Amino acid sequence: xxxxxxxxxxxxxxxxxxxxxxxxxxxxxxxxxxxxxxxxxxxxxxxxxxxxxxxxxxxxxxxxxxxxxxxxxxxxxxxxxxxxxxxxxxxxxxxxxxxxxxxxxxxxxxxxxxxxxxxxxxxxxxxxxxxxxxxxxxxxxxxxxxxxxxxxxxxxxxxxxxxxxxxxxxxxxxxxxxxxxxxxxxxxxxxxxxxxxxxxxxxxxxxxxxxxxxxxxxxxxxxxxxxxxxxxxxxxxxxxxxxxxxxxxxxxxxxxxxxxxxxxxxxxxxxxxxxxxxxxxxxxxxxxxxxxxxxxxxxxxxxxxxxxxxxxxxxxxxxxxxxxxxxxxxxxxxxxxxxxxxxxxxxxxxxxxx
Amino acid sequence: xxxxxxxxxxxxxxxxxxxxxxxxxxxxxxxxxxxxxxxxxxxxxxxxxxxxxxxxxxxxxxxxxxxxxxxxxxxxxxxxxxxxxxxxxxxxxxxxxxxxxxxxxxxxxxxxxxxxxxxxxxxxxxxxxxxxxxxxxxxxxxxxxxxxxx
Numbered sequence: 001x002x003x004x005x006x007x008x009x010x011x012x013x014x015x016x017x018x019x020x021x022x023x024x025x026x027x028x029x030x031x032x033x034x035x036x037x038x039x040x041x042x043x044x045x046x047x048x049x050x051x052x053x054x055x056x057x058x059x060x061x062x063x064x065x066x067x068x069x070x071x072x073x074x075x076x077x078x079x080x081x082x083x084x085x086x087x088x089x090x091x092x093x094x095x096x097x098x099x100x101x102x103x104x105x106x107x108x109x110x111x112x113x114x115x116x117x118x119x120x121x122x123x124x125x126x127x128x129x130x131x132x133x134x135x136x137x138x139x140x141x142x143x144x145x146x147x148x149x150x151x152x153x154x155x156x157x158x159x160x161x162x163x164x165x166x167x168x169x170x171x172x173x174x175x176x177x178x179x180x181x182x183x184x185x186x187x188x189x190x191x192x193x194x195x196x197x198x199x200x201x202x203x204x205x206x207x208x209x210x211x212x213x214x215x216x217x218x219x220x221x222x223x224x225x226x227x228x229x230x231x232x233x234x235x236x237x238x239x240x241x242x243x244x245x246x247x248x249x250x251x252x253x254x255x256x257x258x259x260x261x262x263x264x265x266x267x268x269x270x271x272x273x274x275x276x277x278x279x280x281x282x283x284x285x286x287x288x289x290x291x292x293x294x295x296x297x298x299x300x301x302x303x304x305x306x307x308x309x310x311x312x313x314x315x316x317x318x319x320x321x322x323x324x325x326x327x328x329x330x331x332x333x334x335x336x337x338x339x340x341x342x343x344x345x346x347x348x349x350x351x352x353x354x
Numbered sequence: 355x356x357x358x359x360x361x362x363x364x365x366x367x368x369x370x371x372x373x374x375x376x377x378x379x380x381x382x383x384x385x386x387x388x389x390x391x392x393x394x395x396x397x398x399x400x401x402x403x404x405x406x407x408x409x410x411x412x413x414x415x416x417x418x419x420x421x422x423x424x425x426x427x428x429x430x431x432x433x434x435x436x437x438x439x440x441x442x443x444x445x446x447x448x449x450x451x452x453x454x455x456x457x458x459x460x461x462x463x464x465x466x467x468x469x470x471x472x473x474x475x476x477x478x479x480x481x482x483x484x485x486x487x488x489x490x491x492x493x494x495x496x497x498x499x500x501x502x503x504x
Contacts, residue, residue, distance in 0.1 A: 082390065
């Protein structure tokens with residue numbers, strides 16, 4: 001038998017040399033908007049932290065009406081570093097959602113969804129909603145006063161959709177009301193259904209990104225000269241790792257100095273606590289719903305609001321198909337729509353807080 | 355690049371520096387993770403039993419009580435004093451029982467035997483049963499870890 005190194009032995013069986021080759025040859029275009037390429041990997045970093053801290057919390061958390069609050073208290077007070085791990089899970093979720101928004105909005109403005117990257121955008125929008133679903137289901141799990149109230153409101157909103165609304169609400173709650181059954185259901189979604197869906201869609205999303213390479217902004221593309229670039233490995237990775245360290249440092253600092261607290265235990269019969277408010281990423285929707293009058297031309301205001309939101313979501317999802325002339329007038333309008341959305345969301349969120 | 359009389363190349367020095375720093379960073383992350391996954395030790399400091407429920411009229415009578423998540427056995431001695439044991443075999447953690455007519459503790463898992471003072475006398479048990487302190491205070495029987503009676 002000819003002598004071969006362990007590395008060769010593995011290579012014959014795995015064939016991973018192709019991947020290494022690919023990464024070494026992969027080039028990242030270099031221009032003044034290169035910075036936005038980092039936002040995707042920031043999301044991945046926080047996702048990895050979510051998975052690790054989530055596994056850890058699973059060791060002690062008990063998803064039942066009687067034990068949920070008690071087990072979170074145990075994590076916070078008895079388990080070594082329990083409060084830090086829970087705080088990291090909370091802050092990493094917050095930062096992950098923030099970067100999902102930054103990622104999508106920056107790609108909207110840079111028009112990275114131009115052909116042939118339409119499906120990359122659409123799978124990205126699905127990932128956004130999966131991430132928000134993670135936030136919404138995870139918020140209930142500690143089973144304190146605020147999480148119960150927020151979940152009651154959040155699961156009641158779909159009931160205003162004509163025809164199927166009531167049915168959607170019951171499906172989400174596992175019954176007519178938010179109860180221990182809702183907790184079990186949200187737990188199953190949060191730790192099993194959503195993670196598996198996310199991994200599938202994310203795999204598709206990443207495959208498309210590798211297949212098509214990085215999108216180059218329209219303005220750079222038009223200049224008709226070869227863009228400078230650097231290799232993915234090691235140049236781009238080095239720059240990214242500096243960014244990751246900054247993120248990791250910020251995450252740990254936030255988790256230690258602004259630790260996530262725990263409210264009073266949820267009581268199904270108690271009145272809603274004062275100042276009940278969703279997490280910051282739902283605030284602009286919350287404020288929008290508040291502003292709608294009870295009825296408009298005899299139709300309930302809630303119904304109109306939710307139908308408008310659904311139309312907006314549909315437009316957002318199909319954005320690459322709508323933006324048929326990215327360089328033209330229509331394209332500019334769509335870019336400004338992104339700016340208008342940002343202004344709207346910030347103003348509405350601030351309004352609901354102040 | 356390697357300076358004359360230097361033991362390292364510059365690259366080797368920098369790689370060691372970065373590698374060492376990354377290892378230290380990794381260690382500070384792994385340490386809390388490992389601490390977290392081991393659950394906190396939860397043996398009780400003491401257990402308080404109502405004396406009325408544990409009268410134990412005659413010598414050699416006994417009754418079990420919960421010592422945290424393990425069973426304990428409270429036993430009346432011939433001189434009228436009380437002794438408490440953690441009723442868990444020192445061999446492989448099975449729960450033991452007291453057989454008053456034979457004046458022995460018995461572990462059914464691997465046929466282990468202890469005498470009435472909890473001393474291992476036959477079978478695989480390597481050590482005597484763990485004893486706990488018993489303090490009778492009016493209506494309460496306080497059971498504490500050995501040597502921690504205040």
